[in-house]
Amino acid sequence: MSKRLTCSTTKKIYLSEGLAEDALIEARIQFDYPAGRGPIAVYQCQDCGYYHLTSQGMMNEKLKKYLASGNVEKQKEANRWLDKLKYK
Ligand SMILES: [Zn+2]
Numbered sequence: 001m002s003k004r005l006t007c008s009t010t011k012k013i014y015l016s017e018g019l020a021e022d023a024l025i026e027a028r029i030q031f032d033y034p035a036g037r038g039p040i041a042v043y044q045c046q047d048c049g050y051y052h053l054t055s056q057g058m059m060n061e062k063l064k065k066y067l068a069s070g071n072v073e074k075q076k077e078a079n080r081w082l083d084k085l086k087y088k
Pocket residue numbers: 007008009045046047048049050052
């Protein structure tokens with residue numbers, strides 16, 4: 001079995017910056033964060049050496065582009081329709 005990764009920050013660990021960015025974008029699609037709330041960036045942790053999400057600092061460039069493209073809103077709309085179909 002692989003060793004369980006832990007960090008003193010207790011935040012979820014991502015093994016690469018790319019995986020953290022994917023998770024960041026996924027989080028914005030899954031949850032309706034109020035403006036100015038929720039994770040906006042990823043950073044390399046001084047403690048564990050891996051990556052975490054953060055709500056502090058400058059917005060991640062990939063996320064910024066994704067939000068600007070309108071894909072998040074489109075994806076949310078698609079999810080709403082899937083929910084309707086599922087629970088009807
Ligand atoms: Zn860490």
